[in-house]
Amino acid sequence: MDRRRCALRGLGVSLLMLNWAGLAKVLPASAAPLAGARGLGVHVYDHCPYCTRVELVLGWHGLESQRSVYGYADVAGPTALIGKKMLPVLTWHDREGKEHKMSESLDIIEAIESSRESTTGRLIARRTGRKDLKAWQSKLRRVMHGLTRPRLLQMPIADFATQADRQYQMDKYVAKGFNYERALADTNKLVPRVNALLLDFAELLRSEKSLNAAGHSWDDLYVLPSLRVLSCVKPLVWPAKVRGYVEQNHADAGVACYFEHAC
Numbered sequence: 707m708d709r710r711r712c713a714l715r716g717l718g719v720s721l722l723m724l725n726w727a728g729l730a731k732v733l734p735a736s737a738a739p740l741a742g743a744r745g746l747g748v749h750v751y752d753h754c755p756y757c758t759r760v761e762l763v764l765g766w767h768g769l770e771s772q773r774s775v776y777g778y779a780d781v782a783g784p785t786a787l788i789g790k791k792m793l794p795v796l797t798w799h800d801r802e803g804k805e806h807k808m809s810e811s812l813d814i815i816e817a818i819e820s821s822r823e824s825t826t827g828r829l830i831a832r833r834t835g836r837k838d839l840k841a842w843q844s845k846l847r848r849v850m851h852g853l854t855r856p857r858l859l860q861m862p863i864a865d866f867a868t869q870a871d872r873q874y875q876m877d878k879y880v881a882k883g884f885n886y887e888r889a890l891a892d893t894n895k896l897v898p899r900v901n902a903l904l905l906d907f908a909e910l911l912r913s914e915k916s917l918n919a920a921g922h923s924w925d926d927l928y929v930l931p932s933l934r935v936l937s938c939v940k941p942l943v944w945p946a947k948v949r950g951y952v953e954q955n956h957a958d959a960g961v962a963c964y965f966e967h968a969c
């Protein structure tokens with residue numbers, strides 16, 4: 707399911723990089739991680755919010771990449787990349803043909819943002835720390851997983867293609883006290899709560915495509931992947947403004963949501 711393919715060409719050197727926390731630091735020219743990068747590869751789980759935020763930023767920058775999606779029970783695949791089972795990972799070759807691998811979504815996004823290959827320049831402002839947004843996110847976290855975890859297993863994504871992949875997800879969350887049967891039985895209780903939060907979210911949006919009037923920021927990157935995951939839950943009622951925000955931002959990046967497969 708490759709959505710992007712191509713090579714980065716002629717990356718310039720970026721001297722000034724702002725890290726994700728917003729602290730300015732000057733890196734030597736050689737530290738511009740994507741300088742001269744070719745053949746970007748993005749290694750992801752489709753359902754993973756950290757992976758989605760990377761794919762959103764790649765897409766908004768118009769940087770194409772070879773997309774590899776791993777089964778959730780596949781230990782060898784991701785481990786072969788960075789020595790541990792954790793995604794996302796970005797891979798590329800430098801001008802000399804040497805292969806590079808980068809993990810940690812924050813670092814990957816910073817590398818993309820600071821690359822000169824993108825014609826857009828920086829797109830993502832710092833997180834604002836909006837209290838209304840923080841409060842909304844913590845309410846959502848408390849109720850969304852009961853709806854999304856069982857349904858994500860039904861999505862036609864490589865993450866959960868095999869019984870072993872689905873079992874891996876279930877074992878992971880059952881070990882943390884999650885109960886799949888109870889969660890599904892609670893659907894009718896959880897849906898109205900999430901519907902109310904979607905209505906609240908419409909009030910938080912200060913532009914059609916971004917939470918803040920000035921354009922995309924880390925606020926959007928923290929929220930959009932959660933909303934994308936919620937798109938697998940059929941009984942939810944999406945306010946037009948919120949659905950537009952989710953669909954447009956993912957479409958702009960070439961990242962599919964789950965609306966059409968919702969159950």
Ligand SMILES: N[C@@H](CCC(=O)N[C@@H](CS)C(=O)NCC(=O)O)C(=O)O
Nearest residue numbers: 754755756791792793794810811812
């Ligand atoms: N700090 C990392 C977190 C990445 C992460 O937690 N990835 C999860 C998927 S959402 C993972 O690879 N989990 C492996 C597993 O649960 O087996 C980042 O921001 O990239």
